[in-house]
Amino acid sequence: MQNVHSCVSLRSLRAEGVVRPAALRICSRREKETCIQNVLEHIQGKYYFQWGAVKSANIMRRMSEDIQPGGDRSSWISSWLPTWCPTSPSQLRNAEEKMLKTVQRPYSRQHVRISNGNNLWTIAFSTHLLPSCPAQSKTPLVLLHGFGGGLALWAQNLDAFSSRGPVYALDLLGFGRSSRPQFSTDPGEAEEQFVTALEEWREKVGLEEMMLLGHNLGGYLAAAYTLKHPSRVKHLLLVEPWGFPARPDNPNHYSIPVWIRAMGAIMSPFNPLAGLRLAGPLGPMLVQTIRSDFKQKYSSVLDDNTVSDYIYHLNAQTPSGETAFKNMTIPYGWAKRPMLERIHQVQAHIPISFIYGSRSSIDSKSGCALKETRPDVGITVIRGAGHYVFADQPEDFNQTVLQILARAEEKQS
Structure with missing residues (x-):
């Protein structure tokens, strides 16, 4: 932690969303370190990738080479990053x-170009990612990851899903290996940027319809996309979706520990995962320590720190989508534009299915609330799974999704 002040420039702090960077200077070095550690332990330890209605106090063949986007419109990306962060696109x-x-199953990979020089990093099964590709018998399944995630987190699900038919997994705009542009500070406009990017991606790939599955933030955006482009979605699957309920008028403020409320106030100018980057060379170790559970989630296929390294490099770079997410939230992770207030507008012919984990801090109340007015809504709770249901209980999750898709296609045939 030597020479902290010289490693973190004012420009980098502003890029993290700091409103008054001078405020940091009034704290001693030890106070800063303690502050960052406490916030990391609470936000990333308990709520990392789990922003939403939390309970109070709680990836044909490998034939394509990487197609690099022409003209690095994001060359500014590294200009402000703390040089001590041990990360890079490579x-x-x-x-x-x-x-x-x-x-195990063969897939192709590509940067799919969309407008404004941006691209969405995509992997696909049973297709070459080209519109000229022959039509498939099954409606393609499109996977949208959650906040702070990336397409490779579906590693334990891709083989099963692709056994059914075409599958696409992409990094959301602003996340992973996709472009990381500047988003609007307006929550509605930021949401629209995500949705527009997904629609441009669909047009470029050449999909007429899709089964759309989203986890966490991906669930929220999948719902937003379905509202805007209903003719393109044959089934909406929401896995532990973030941003559905509105913040209560009188949230149980005092059930949240005082030190958390204090740290939340101090760190509110920062992006959610700023501490990970401000930790510099200690960042990888922090992820390994604070989110050691991820190693267990993927232990059946990986026995090293691969998952932790992936998560670190996903989030130690330009906080583009992260900044957009921050601007779409209010303390403590509630959506400024709750989806539950709008999802009833999804056209009646589009089936909606919710999947929750029995041990998740996100409960199924949102799904149940929608089911009251829309009886055909499906709700499945997978035993022994937490928020990362697709990684906690991959076999059960895979079987559940395949059954939902099979029933949907049977009804629509």
Whole structure:
């Protein structure tokens, strides 16, 4: 932690969303370190990738070479990053490749170009990612990861899903190996940027319809996309979706420990995962320590720190989508534009299925609330699974999704 002040420039702090960087200077070095550690332990230890209605106090063949986007419109990305962060695009690529080595079925990979020089990093099964590709018998399944995640986190699900038919997994705009542009500070406009990017991706890939599955933030965006482009979605699957309920008028404020509320106030100008980057060379170790559970989640296919390394490199780079997410939330992780207030507008012919983990801090109340007005909504709770249900109980999750898709296609045939 030597020479902290010289390693973290004012420019980098502002890039993290700091409103008043001078505020940091009033704290001693030890106070800063303690502050960052406490926030990491609470936010990343308990709520890392789990923003939402939390309970109070709680990846055809490997034939394509990487197609690099022309003209690095994001050359500014590294200009402000603390030089002491041990990360780079190539390290993220390597970490992702290690994750995907566990996938047995052949797939293709590509940067899919969309507007404004941006691209969405995509892997696909049973297709060459080209519109000229022959039509498939099954409606493609499209996977959207959650906040702070990336497409390789689906490593334990891709083989099963692709056994059914075409599967696409992509890194959301602003995350993973996709472009990391600047988002609007307006929550509605930021949401629209995500949705527009997904629609442009669909057009470029050449999909007429899709089964759309999203986890966490990906669930929220999948719902938002379905509202805007209903003719493109044959089934909406929401896995532990973030951002559905509105913040209560009188949230149980005092059930949250005082020190957490204090740290939340101090760190509110920062992006959610700023501490990971401000920790510099200690960042990888922090992920390994604070989210050691991820190693267990993937222990059946990986026996080293591959998952931790992947998560670190996903989030130690430009906080583009992360910044957008921050602007879409209010303390403590509630959505500024709750999806539960809008999802009833999804056209009646589009089936909606919710999947929850029995041990998750996100309960099934949102799904149940929608089911009251829309009886055909499906709700499945997978035993022994937490928020990362697809990694906690991959076999049960895979079987559940395949059954939902099979029933949906049977009804629509």
